[in-house]
Structure formats: structure tokens, C-alpha cells
Amino acid sequence: MFDLILQGAPLLFTMQTMLLIAAGIVGGLVIGVLPGLGPLMGIVLLLPVAFHLPPIPAMGMLIAVYIGGSAGGSISAILLRIPGTPLAAATLFDGYPMAQKGRSQDAIGLSITASALGGLIGGVMLVFFSPMLAAFALRFGPPEYAAMALLGLTTIIVVSEGSAIKGLLTGGLGLLIATIGTDEFTNAYRYTFGNFNLTSGPNIVAVVVGLFAISEFLFQIGGGGFLDTPRLQKLVISFRALRLIASHKVNLVRSALIGTGLGAIPGAGGDVSAFVSYAVARKFSKPEDGYGEGAEGGVVATEAANNGCCGGALIPSLSLGIPGDASTAVLLAALFLLGFFPGPELFRSNADVAGGIFLAYLTGNVILLILGIVLVPFFGTVLKLKKAWLLPIVLLLSTMGTYALQNSVFDLYVMLVFGGLGFLLRRAGYPLAPIIIGIILGPVLENNFRRSLLLSRDGPMIFVERPISATILTVVAIMLCYIVYTLVRSGRQDTAS
């Protein structure tokens, strides 16, 4: 574990990397503050930039956006009662009442401090558990990877927002998109329609930018209010929160650990962990703490959890190559593009890169603590940014970034097509995250499934003859039974009503 850190240190402690992490934190906070955008959007917009950077500065910047974006959503939740991101929805319960009582400065300070410290606790767990999980996964072969990919897909569907059926459908769409390109086993072209641009499938960055950034752009246009500016309380720089949080130590650590644990389960995500840790903190509170009426503990619990969750989500992502949520799925895509394959081999063959990523995550949280507090007045200004300015910037960044990937106009078409598709799916209430998870996990599932059958001397029995593969598949079977059970039950309830 410490070897990884030592090997990664020289890659991290360069001026370029540190500046990019700081820029990523600020960028993440800004994009988290802006309602409707979030860490995923930040990562998506910077993905094309990262593609042209060395691996650790690139991953450091993207991870910093992930951290900053996860923390930034609380600021608009506290000041405007509009969570900047779904992750900050639970922060409303006590953050906004604190602001109503004239304590917006304290609420923001506590949310940033709890986010940073929660993220650091999640980071320690990441550094501790990832190498252990990766070492265990060295025993994995193609059957185990196929089973893990199936588990990842099933979990995402179980916990996807909206109905499981809609999650299944969009997950299936992701799997279909993943089949476009060249079959890696026979070198045959699949669904390329004679277009050489599709021979390696649609560019994943163009797909992600389209699905998330362009669809959000279209949604925001539909929402109107291009010239609206909110009225805010005056904000100043204050380090008082560092003293205040000392009285919430147990709540902080407990919430961060809940966040990390839930984050490590593919699909659970930061919003789930924030609500769960809020419920736990409230359960352990005294009536005089006044949860729901502006309790400091409520803000600490939700923010420590949703940033601890980032560290947790990176554990299966880095050690197994199975993303914890849509943001980590895009981070994995970035790692692929930079030439590294997440999983046990990353820890074995590129220990310096794995260590550099760990350190970037930890450093990002330290920088968040400092910059998050120092820049509070600036975030107030950001919240006043009119949509009329913001939306063209999003469109410009999306278009320039996507084109710059390969100087390809075709990638822009891909971006626009997936932008329209994402918009239509969101309007119909279908979750988009399973599409990305499907695109990332589809090739892992297909290739390892086919490879397993080629390796097997006993046909499909290879999946049940190997104990780890059999165990994972049993878990998948239980989850599928659960999905069917809930669908049947909700169908009966609908009929009865």
C-alpha cells in the first residue's frame, strides 16, 4: 500500500499536476454550484482536455472535478434551496434553514469542511482497500470478469433512478451501442454501415458529452429564465467552520464511512449515501439538536457522506474496472483513453499511476478544504451568472472539446445525435447513467464471456466450476429475483389500486 504511494509521489508532486488539481477543484466547485450541472458534467466537459495531458495530471484534474463537483452542490442548496446536484438534495433539510436563520456562512463553511474531511476519510479507505481488492482480483480470470460485469450491470439497474424496467432498457441500449465497431474476436465489422469512422465504435467521449452536456443544454433552454439572477446574502471568507466541526467528530467519521461503504457498491451513489447517513445521524441525535430546522449535524452528515462516497466509488473502479457510478464510469473511460486498464494489472504493472491517482484524490480533498473556504464569496458571484451566458459556454466547451479529440467532424455528429437521444430519454423519464455503464461494461462482459467459452474444456460449466465466478453469479441471480419480485409486487399494487 505504502509502496504505491511512494511510487506515485514523484508523478503527483509536479507544478503541472498540483495546478491542474487546484483548477479541477475550483472548476468542480463552480460546476457543482450551478444548478443542473454537477461533477459528471464537469468531468465530461474536461475529458477532451485530459486526453491531451500526461496520465497523472489528467486523472488528477478529473478526480478533482469529481471531488469539487460533489461538494459544490451544497452551496446553492443552502443559499437558494436548489441543490446544485442531486448529491446535495439532503443538504437542503438543514442547510437552507441555517441560511434562513442568518447562518449561511456557517452552513457553507461546515458543508465544505465536512466534504473535504469526509473525502479524506474516503481516500484513506480507498488507499487501504483498493490494493487488497486488486490483490484478491489477481485470482480472477475471464469467467470472473464476465460475472463481475454482469453484477455491475445488474446493480446499476436495481438502484437506477425511476423504474427498474427503464433502467434495464437504457442499460440494454448501452450494451447495444457497445457492439458497434470491430468484433475483437473475428475482426468482423458490426453495425458500421460501411463508415470507417465507426470501425472502433462511436467515440466514447462524444457519446458522453452528447448524452449529458448537450441534453442538459437542451433541457436548460426549455426551462427558460435566461436572465434571472438570485438575491443572496453577502458572503465573506471565514474559517469558523473548522472550529464548529470539532463538535461533530463522531457524526463526521460515521457519515464518511457510510458514504464510502455505499459508494463502493456499484450504483448506490452519493445521493443514496447522503440520505442514509442523514437518517442515521438524525436517529442518533437528541431532540434539542433540531434536525430539519437548521442542525449543523445534518449538513455535516450529508456532505461527509457524499464526498466519502467518491472515495468508495473509486475502489471497485480502480481495483476491478467496475465503475461505482456514472462519474466513475467516465473516469474509467478517461483512464482507458490515457492507455491504462483499470483492474489488478494497474496495481501490478503501473503501480506509480495507481499511487498517483490515490495521492491526487487525497490532495484534491486537502485543496478543497482550503480553496472551498477561501473562494466562498466567488461562488456567490457564480450563482448570479445568467443562463444566457452559461449555456453558450457549455455548448462551446462541448463542441470544441469533442472536435479536438481527433479533429473529427464525425465525432460532432455523434455528440449531437446522442445529445438529442439523451434529451428525449430524459423527457420520457429514462435514466442515462445505465447507458454509459452499459457501454463501459458491455465489452468487458462480451469479451470475457466469449473468452471463457474458448478457454473452457467443458462449455458453460466453466462459470460454475470456478468458486469465485459461481459466487458472483449467485449474487446476480438473487438480485434478478429481487427485481422480478419488486416488479410483480408493484404490478399487483397497481392492479389493486
Add this chain to the structure above:
Amino acid sequence: MKPSLRMLALAVGAAIATGPALAEFPERNIEAIYPWAPGATMAASQVIADAMGEELGVNVSIVSTPGAGGVKAFQTAMANEADGYTLIDGYVAPLVLQPMQGNADWSYEDFTPLWSATSNAFAIAVRKGDERFPDLDALMGYAQENPGDLRYSPGTSGSLPHMVAAKVMQTEDALAQLVPYPEIDNAVRDLRSGILDFIVINPGVYRVNKDDVDILAVLSTLDRSSETYDGAPLIGSLGIDMGMTDLSPMGWDWWLVSNDTPDDVVTTLQDAMGAALAREDVQQKLLDMGYVPTLYGPERYDEIVGPVEEQLSGAVDAIAWEVERMQGL
């Protein structure tokens, strides 16, 4: 029009008219389109690109454009203007193999060579200390007696390492089940854990994993290829004639530009690449990575690349033989 405006217009017109004539190649950064995903081989190309950039005074960047066995990279490069700002890192697979297999409609003669870059020999590797296979004889003997029982991976199916391995096995009448692994690192992982019985690797992969593998044979006829595998035996020294010599059984690349590129631009690029490859530090870096600088100048392009196609056709047949035999089991 006022006189001052007229003069300004004339000045601008003159600048535009004379601009291209005065401009000297290169004025901006150059891209070398690389046909594979990033990895050790791309790092070797980057070494050459960096040195070439220093000679030219602009940045030469390697742009990874994987897909369709390298065909996508060639098509992407050819879609750009033939102005010397787009180079092709022309590996043997998209340059010679894909046209042979009907997947591309060009021949090597459709490109103008700068210089040849590197070559790397492939090798058959087994798990370190695998007592079943102390040498190639034992491996081939087992595959002869138990056709289709062994599992092996040369990386991607239909690739050059696959062809060369299939040719060796055909020569020995030995048969094993192919298991494609586009990411060869995963094949090494599964060799280590005993899922695969042998793999075909290049020196870059060997360097990273030398503690986990034993090299049974280097699939080359060139003595210096053995050095990149720490002195492992050449296939010829084991009494096997695989019917492929010199560059034919090896991975190699020539840097190319379109035939429509202006002559003066081609000369500038050739001089810069020649000077870059002549540098001892560049050669040493490449050797350290397991890639042998071939140092063939553009005048030897036809002589070197021409015969490769003929020798490779035998290897293509070997894959067909492998498929047919496996289907017959």
C-alpha cells in the same frame, strides 16, 4: 477609396499573395497517426516523434487512432490534406496485411516513405517454471499429441503475431486453441494464473513481465532479436524453418506520407527523421524499450517492403489451416 485605405488594402493583398511563397515548412505542429491503442509501442513512436520535432523545430505528436486492425488510422490520415502535417506511423498490419486480406484498397506503393523506424521480434512464452514445457520441443510435442488441448494467445486474432505463431505450429503440425486478447496484459495475467498455456509477445511486454515468463523461442532469423529477449534461442537454432526471414515475421513500421505530398516537404521530413534516428540517445532509448531501430533509408523502401507480402501470404494460409483443423476436431 482614400489613399491610405488603398495602400493598406494593397499591403494586405501583397502579404496574402506572398505569404505561402515565403512560408517555410513546417509552420505548425505535425501529427503522426498511430494505428494502435496507447501502450509500450506508442511510447517508442513518441521517442522518434520527439526527436524529429527537435530537428524540425515544431512539436510532432503521436495521435492514437485504433480500429479495424490499423485501417482506420490510414483512412483518417489519408482523409487529411497531403501537406506533410499528417504523417502515418505505418505498421506492417495496415500497410501490407490488411490489403492482402481485402480489408483495404491500397498497396505500399501508394505511400512515400520517410524512414523505417523500428522492428520487434515476437516470441513464444510460457509461465515461469512451467515444468510441462521446459523447451519448445516439449510444447510442440504436447500440441502434436493433444491437438486443440492447449490454450494460447497471440493478442488479437488475425494479427501478425498470430500469423507467425500459426506458421510455426503448421510447420510442426501442432495445434492449440486460439484465445484472442486484444489487451495482451490480460493474456499475461491469465498465463500467470495458469488459464493460458502459452502466449506470443513482443519485447515491450517481455520487459515488463520478464519475472513471470520463460521465453522458449524468438520468432526471428535476425541475431540481434535474441538480445531483446536476453539471449533466448532463435527459432532457427531449434531446427525449425518457419519459411519467413528478415523483417517478414516481425512487427515493424515505416513512417509514411501520402504520395501527393510536395517533394520539398518530403525531403524536409526525410532529413529530419534521418537525423533523429541517427542520434545515439534516440537509438539507446528505443533499444531500452525493446525496439530495434532498423535504420533503413527511404531509398530501400521497395527493396525491404516488397518481398514481405509474398512471405506473409504463407502465414495467412497458416491461419486458415489452424481454423480448418480446429473445426475438424
